[in-house]
Amino acid sequence: MNTPKVSIITVNYKQKEVTADLLRSILLSGYPNLEVILVDNESDGSDETFYCSHYPGLRYLYSPENVGFAGGNNLGIQASNGEYLFFLNNDTEISSGLIEHLLEGFADHQVGAVSPVIRYAENPTRIQFAGYTAIHPLTGRNSPLRQLPTESWSESPYFHGAAVLISRKVIEQAGVMPEEYFLYYEELDWSEKIRKNGFQILVAREVSIIHKESISTGKNSPLKVYYQTRNRIRFMKENSSLYGLFLSFFLLVSFPKNLLRLPEKHRNAFWLGCKDALVRKQFGWKNPVYFRA
Template identity: 25%
Template structure:
């Protein structure tokens, strides 16, 4: 599936940086922090599809963290040799997993999570390569997790990178009956960040995941390829008695789905339209029990499809509208994995992340 390219090792950083958040936990060893009276090891995973410049910015924000990750794992998909070399130089002492093909966000996360857990991580931060974090982000998330019982994941408030005055995520809801998902606090001002609370799911853009929960709940659904896998994982986690916590502090900026061509806009690009239509429908169709399956399927095909259709630019109805129709067809029939049209698509500049 790919090859590991590990940069020459050097000691990871330790100690607290000047100007760290006063609530940050003290580092006791590289990659280990003290939380609730015990030492925990924290790793980080960055999933990248092309766009090396954005990936380097995400990595730089991790390296500036008030804790030292052990290790940072970057899954670099479809990278040119020179870009891989630059990434390895930036991640000296950590690890780059180079893949010749785009295997999808879910599969890339599962690959890196397996590696991180095998190396002894207690918590793993998942970060999009089009996102950056505040230096105290992981510290604050660990503190939030320690305050509650059986926390599977914690995610902070996230704002748009192109407009930090607007929130992208401040908690999320997942309708059990209609299979609909939405972000709370969307487009709210950062001065009015909603308070911390339980969340039905935490988006994969920036989420600190418990290794114990991951082992109990299982990996992401790889057949989704990208989109909706975080909501589905959150439902499984909650069904097993875990809690997912939204942290009411703005600690992450997100460039927002550049991989699918949205570039911070609510308007859908062709690739995003396909997966956002197909995956919720497949989730609904996979529901055990005829009544709930009917309710979820109806919710997706009426409310969700209707909403997606309002997000198509008039000049792109022929392509994006057709992608929505293909998503309905494949979601209904169970044709999953990477969209065939994406397999034939040429490389293009400005594509980053999988969210």
């Protein structure tokens, strides 16, 4: 059996026990040719022994600054040696045979990235992701498909950032994960770049992971509202030929709707996201102190 070297890259941000669960699952997965890289965001490096106790041979990288989801993954890319790179959220867990099956998707050389089905950890019978719809040109939003596709391999316009296997040759052509977003929409932008370079994105119906969704940011936190609002505007400007139409809809419909319906903390985060995207044109990291009560 062909077992190319796979580099697993995961980014941790102050979630030691959650990340340890992932490392234990990787150890039990059984793939024989793995390199596991953990990027520890906003860390002093003192937790290296803890993580290595859960995965002997772990390559531990720490960043004194929080460089975000994309920045952390890019540090992992720079340090990696695998022919394929498997990006996993630290709040996921994998199972035996997953990696082998995902690699089968690359039998077609036009395939650039493969995601598994993603299930909710609290109820694995529920599907979080089995592909994505296209981004709507007016709203700048899309939706995950929550039913298994009929085909074993189905094409999707975007992969899910929580779990995706990408070949190194694709990254060399399309570039690394865009860091300007810091958090949210970066995997959609990266998907666009990969497809523009002529590669397909697949979802593997037969395998899945579990995902403890939004542990670091909170499922409906003001921080999440800020980044999703700001980055949705940036994504559409970078990738949509109908950006002017989107912006008109956003300002006339989405903007007043959100200011009316959101709770105060979330409304302030939404307003700040709009201001940073449209007026200040500031992207990257935002100090979380802005989003505290």
